[in-house]
Amino acid sequence: MTLRPVFVDHTSERGGAELALRRLLLADVDWRPTLVCPPSPTTDAYADLPPTVAVERRGPVHRARAASGPAALGALRLAWGMVRSLASVLTSPAIRRADVLIANTSRSSVYVAAAGVLTRTPVVVHIRDLVEPEAIGGLATALLRRFVLPRAAGVVANSHASLATVAPHVGPRCQTAVIASPSGIARRADPVVRDTVESIGLVARIDPWKGQELLLRAFAQAFPTAPTRLVFYGATAFGTEEYLEQLQALAxxxxxxxxxxxxxxxxxxxxxxxGLDVCVQCSIRPEPLGQNVLQYLAAGKPTVVADEGGPVEWVTDGENGLTFRARDVDSLASCLRRLAEEPDLRARLARAAAATAGLETDSEVAARMRAFLTRVVDTTA
Known part of the structure; x- marks a missing residue:
């Protein structure tokens, strides 16, 4: 029988979780997926999905945490949004006939877990964050640890670092797996390394915790007069327009x-x-994975990452990239200068990056996800 998974997201705005799910749904896999998500008031990560993916636009548009106002008011808005989202998904025909429900984000996991209880459908929670107060807030952490995770039939984490933050809170029969998010990568057998570093870049949405300010300060320190450029690829999302203005002023x-x-x-x-000669991941709190890191490595780019979280599961300092002390401008600037001054090092790291073990195409990731979901369904039947 063909698997009927229903993926649920609390937003359609372009974030890392949404772009990853889009890639998953675009992969050629033997299943009949449905996506349940609210309409998008601005950018839509789920526009133009193929007809093989059923899409139900339902539920309220959730506010970003930064835009939710004072703590008490934000908590009330969150609770009301969860109630409305639960009521909406319970009226979904796809939810009623699903083999398994998959919560794509921490926020959606709360009402998806409740829907799973009410419909007696197994729920898989996709953990894309470090589930701890510093990362997702105290209320969200408490909800996941006390309500969502004990009821989950399965947990998919994007890194071992992410899984470690939830493993103590799942039930004894919960199935777990570490599956990196689909990142749209294609393996590069013979990377091209230019003689000089012309462009350094970061691919990430514009957000304070993604570290654009840190990289900008390190770049200005490392290259005060050189012709080298710094390129930020990524748009504002979830209410971060003011931060972009601050970055422009800092430049x-x-x-x-x-x-x-x-x-x-x-x-x-x-x-x-x-088009980049050096690629950077520089989040100012531990990054659960960093799809950009996988994309950099697969492209065979000299890669610099912070020395914590999921990225160091993929990058070994001096072997297939460089690591710097997290949140340290001087350390990051030193790595950038070193790469600019040592072309042989760039070439060696580029070759090793492209050969990094475990990098998977979107189709390979989707096949692993389907196999995991099938295992969850079989063990809960």
Whole structure:
């Protein structure tokens, strides 16, 4: 029998979780998936999905945490949004006939877990964050640990670091797996490394925790006068427009505005990365995975990552990339200067990056996801 999974998201706005799910649904896999998500008031990560994916637009548009106002008011809005979302998904025909429900985000997992209890359908929670107060807030952490995870039939984490934050809170029969998010990668057998570093870049949505300010300061320190450019690929999302303005002002204050490009959202991520000579991941709190890291490595790019979280499961300092002390401008600037000054190091790291073990295409990731969901269904039958 063909598997009928229903994926549920609390938003359609373009974030990492949404773009990853889009890639998963575009993969050629033997299943009949349905996506349940609210309509998009702005950018739509789920526009133009193929007819093989049934899409139900239902439920309220949830506010980002940063836009939810004072804590008490934000909690009330969150609770009301959860109630409305639960009521909406319970009226979904797809939910009623699903073999398994998959919550694509931490926020959607709360009402999906409740829907699973009420419909007696197994629920899989996709953990894309470190489930701890510093990462997702105290209320969300408590809800996941006390309500969602004990009721989950399965947990898919995007890294071992993510899984470690939830493993103590799942039930004894819960199935778990670490499956990296589909990142749209294609393996590069023979990476091209230019003689000089012309462009350094970060691919990530514009958000304070993604570390654009940290990289901008490190770039200004490492290349105060050189012609090297810094390119930020990624748009504002979830209410971060003011942060973009702050970054633009900082570039001007640092005297590098003429060499800093805010390119916005790009559909051709692979093409954008191809134009970079050094690629950076520099989140200022531990990154659960960083799809950008997988994309950098697969493209055979000299890669610099913070020395914590999911990225160091993929990057070994001095072997297939460089690591810097997280949140340390001087350490990051030193790595950037070193790569600019040592072309042989760049070439060696690029070759090793492309050969990193475990990098998978979207189809391979989707096949693993289907196998895991089938296992969950079989063990709960």
């Amino acid at each position: 001007t204050e640092s005297g590098v505005a003429d060499r800093v490009v805010f390119a916005g959202h790009v559909d051709d991520v692979a093409g954008a990365i191809d």
